[in-house]
Amino acid sequence: MDLQKPSLDYFIMAAEPSADLHGAELIKELKKNHPTCRIASVSGPKMRELNTEVILPMEKLLAMGFIDIISAMPRLVFIFYKLLGTILKLNPKVCIFIDYPGFNLRLERALRKKGYKGKLIHYVSPTVWAWSKGRIPMMAQNLDHLLTIFPFEAKCYAHTNLKVSYVGNPLVHQIAPSQAKKKYISLFPGSRTKEIERNLPLQIKALEKLEKKNFELALSISHEKHRTLIKKIISKSSLKMELIEPKDSYDLMQNTYLAIATSGTVTLELALHRVPTIVTFAVKPLDLFIVRRILKIDLPFYCIVNIIQNE
Numbered sequence: 185m186d187l188q189k190p191s192l193d194y195f196i197m198a199a200e201p202s203a204d205l206h207g208a209e210l211i212k213e214l215k216k217n218h219p220t221c222r223i224a225s226v227s228g229p230k231m232r233e234l235n236t237e238v239i240l241p242m243e244k245l246l247a248m249g250f251i252d253i254i255s256a257m258p259r260l261v262f263i264f265y266k267l268l269g270t271i272l273k274l275n276p277k278v279c280i281f282i283d284y285p286g287f288n289l290r291l292e293r294a295l296r297k298k299g300y301k302g303k304l305i306h307y308v309s310p311t312v313w314a315w316s317k318g319r320i321p322m323m324a325q326n327l328d329h330l331l332t333i334f335p336f337e338a339k340c341y342a343h344t345n346l347k348v349s350y351v352g353n354p355l356v357h358q359i360a361p362s363q364a365k366k367k368y369i370s371l372f373p374g375s376r377t378k379e380i381e382r383n384l385p386l387q388i389k390a391l392e393k394l395e396k397k398n399f400e401l402a403l404s405i406s407h408e409k410h411r412t413l414i415k416k417i418i419s420k421s422s423l424k425m426e427l428i429e430p431k432d433s434y435d436l437m438q439n440t441y442l443a444i445a446t447s448g449t450v451t452l453e454l455a456l457h458r459v460p461t462i463v464t465f466a467v468k469p470l471d472l473f474i475v476r477r478i479l480k481i482d483l484p485f486y487c488i489v490n491i492i493q494n495e
Contacts, residue, residue: 192276193221196236197267197291199245201375201406202449203282204228206307206333209354210280211236224274226267229407239270245287260287268294278303285310289319289326296326307331307351312340315481320344334492355449359434359456366441368402371425372433372454373414374446375406380413382466383446388421390444390462401425402440404433406450447487455489463487 194214198207208230214221215234224237226245232238244263268291271279279295279302281288292304309332310319317340323330324344332338333353341348369391373384391401403418403425405411411427418425428436437443437457445451447465454461465486467475475481485491 190220190222192224192274193218193278194223195239195271195274195276195279196223196225196227196231197279197281197284197288198225198227198231199242199282199284199287201228203284203308204230204242205449206282206354207231208234209358210282210307224276240267245284264291264294267291268298271295272298272300275300276302278305280305280307283308285316285319289322292326293322303328305329305331308333309337309340313337314483315479334488336492353452355453355456359453361456361458362438365439367400367439368426368436369399369442370428370436370440370444370459371401371403372406372443372445372450373403374448375450377410377413379446379448380410380417383464384414384417385420386464386466387444387446388418388423391423392421402428402436404428404436404450405430406433449488451487451489452492461489463489 196207196210198204204227207225207227211223211231211234214223222237224239225231226240226242227236227238228242232241240263245260264287272295279292279300281292281304288306289310292306295304304327306323306327306329309330310316312320313336320341321344324341324346327346330341330346330348331351332348333351335350338348338350371384371387373380373387401423403414405414405427407430414427434453434457437454437459440454440457440459443454443459443461445454445461445463447463451461451463483491485494
């Protein structure tokens with residue numbers, strides 16, 4: 185730590201695109217209320233635009249599915265202990281960990297065991313209403329505050345002493361339904377390489393089966409690094425589609441009358457844009473076996489939009 189610098193006010197951890205979005209809005213609010221605050225982060229592109237001290241780019245942590253996470257485990261363990269040491273050295277007044285519970289809850293617990301005395305805040309509740317209710321006591325023991333983005337989550341912690349605040353979802357304030365004339369059937373294949381590899385071919389096959397052929401197609405590229413992979417996949421189809429830059433994804437949603445999207449935050453964004461959406465989430469058979477037989481996850485709905493609406 186540079187002794188010439190003021191002490192660190194906040195450390196913010198965002199390890200996936202949706203967390204990067206939440207983190208960027210959070211940083212804007214923190215700087216609005218405390219312009220001189222010093223913030224360090226594990227962050228994605230949206231947060232990095234806001235001039236925090238980047239400890240690690242979030243792209244180093246991206247993994248999906250139980251099997252993929254197992255293969256990435258040596259790298260994740262190395263990063264875990266590197267971050268633990270860095271945070272203890274920086275000793276921020278407040279640590280805010282956004283989502284990514286498998287990693288972040290363990291890091292929060294490790295910080296407490298190592299004697300960290302600052303405030304620990306977890307932003308975005310784990311899905312304890314669906315599975316892993318055993319996380320609740322650990323969170324109550326280690327956290328100072330939990331911030332939830334869905335109103336039904338607070339009751340899961342009502343029997344604990346953990347302070348829980350429903351803060352709403354920043355997407356609600358960012359997105360206003362458009363009256364624009366709809367033009368496209370659009371694909372939103374995901375923000376991770378594995379998601380795209382597994383879902384985009386299936387989404388394209390679905391479109392190929394439509395009898396009506398005089399529609400215009402568009403595909404949202406979530407990150408520039410995926411462009412080559414996406415072009416390779418769509419080149420195997422006779423369908424022609426316009427590729428939309430990451431910065432223009434909301435413009436695309438405003439001009440979309442039907443979407444096919446990989447499950448994730450994008451489905452909530454599409455719902456707020458009033459776009460009827462077919463949701464996919466292709467998984468490996470072994471992942472499916474783990475979910476059904478070992479974790480015994482059995483929900484009436486799997487898309488967050490349906491879970492919120494309970495219909």
